[in-house]
Structures are given as structure tokens and as C-alpha cells.
Amino acid sequence: MRRGQAAIESALVIFVLVVILTGTLDFGQYLYFHQSLAERARAAARYGAVNPADRTGILNVALYDNPSGGAAPVVANLDGSMVAVCVPGDKACSDRVTVTISGYRMATFNLVIPRSFTNRPITVSLPSETP
Numbered sequence: 001m002r003r004g005q006a007a008i009e010s011a012l013v014i015f016v017l018v019v020i021l022t023g024t025l026d027f028g029q030y031l032y033f034h035q036s037l038a039e040r041a042r043a044a045a046r047y048g049a050v051n052p053a054d055r056t057g058i059l060n061v062a063l064y065d066n067p068s069g070g071a072a073p074v075v076a077n078l079d080g081s082m083v084a085v086c087v088p089g090d091k092a093c094s095d096r097v098t099v100t101i102s103g104y105r106m107a108t109f110n111l112v113i114p115r116s117f118t119n120r121p122i123t124v125s126l127p128s129e130t131p
Contacts, residue, residue, distance in 0.1 A: 025109045030119075033106055036075045038122050040065075041099045044085070045124040048097035052087045052128045059083055062099060078104060088128045098125040 044062035051057055057067035062083045064070030073079065084100040086093040102121035108114060 022109050022111070029109070030106065033075070033104070034119060034122070037078070037101050037104060037119065038124075040075060040078070041101050041122050041124040044083070044099040045097055045126045048085065048087060048099065049126040049129050052089075052097055052130055055085050055087055058085045058087070058097070058099065062101065075104075095128055096125045097128055098123060100124075 040062045043065060044058050047061040047067060048054075048058040051067075054067065059080055060067050060069045062085075063073045063078060063080060065074050078101070082101055082103045084098075084102070086096075086098040086100075088095050088097065092098075100121055100123040102118075104119040105116055106119055107116045
């Protein structure tokens with residue numbers, strides 16, 4: 001009787017441990033990608049504050065960390081359709097450079113209810129440093 005009880009208790013403890021581990025992995029992945037995307041938006045906005053006329057360069061800094069472009073994006077699966085750039089002279093921006101990253105899809109590690117969701121939009125806005 002005691003051996004059966006130990007097996008059931010072990011199964012329950014292992015199940016709880018797996019649920020906690022999976023939740024920790026999902027939360028860590030979300031934080032990692034959110035911070036990576038925020039850093040890409042900040043870098044692009046910093047470049048755009050100094051070079052507001054270079055819309056393509058701002059987009060390339062967000063994607064490749066290089067105004068000239070690159071072979072692969074710094075953040076996996078990030079593409080140009082997810083990055084919106086607003087520079088001085090655009091109607092909505094006045095004298096600010098605004099970079100928004102939206103529509104980035106992330107998947108969970110959860111095997112019971114696997115799902116994919118879209119990350120919240122990340123917007124960074126800086127004043128243009130050119131007169």
C-alpha cells in the first residue's frame with residue numbers, strides 16, 4: 001500500500017513541478033523577446049533622432065542594428081512590416097522620431113494548451129536633434 005501511495009505523490013509533485021517550470025519558461029521567453037524588441041525600437045529611435053531624413057536607415061537599425069542593412073534580423077522572425085517609422089515632417093509626428101514595433105508573434109512552451117499570441121506594440125519616441 002505504501003509503494004502505491006509514494007508513486008501517486010511523486011506523480012503529483014512532478015506534475016506541479018512541470019507546470020511551474022513551463023510557466024517560468026514562458027514568462028522568461030516573453031520577457032526576453034519584449035526586452036529585445038524594446039531595445040531594437042530604442043536603437044532605431046536614437047539613430048533616427050540624429051538622422052531623421054534616413055527612414056530606410058532607421059528601419060534597418062531596428063531590424064539589423066546597421067543602417068546599411070544586413071543578412072538576418074537581430075531578433076528572429078522580425079520583419080519590416082512589423083516596424084513603423086514616423087519622422088519629422090510626417091503629419092502625426094511633429095518634431096519627433098517615433099518607432100513602433102507591433103505584430104510580433106510569440107508561441108508558448110505550454111504543451112497542454114499550446115498557443116501563439118501577438119506581443120503588445122512597443123513605441124519609442126525621441127525629439128529630433130537636427131534643426
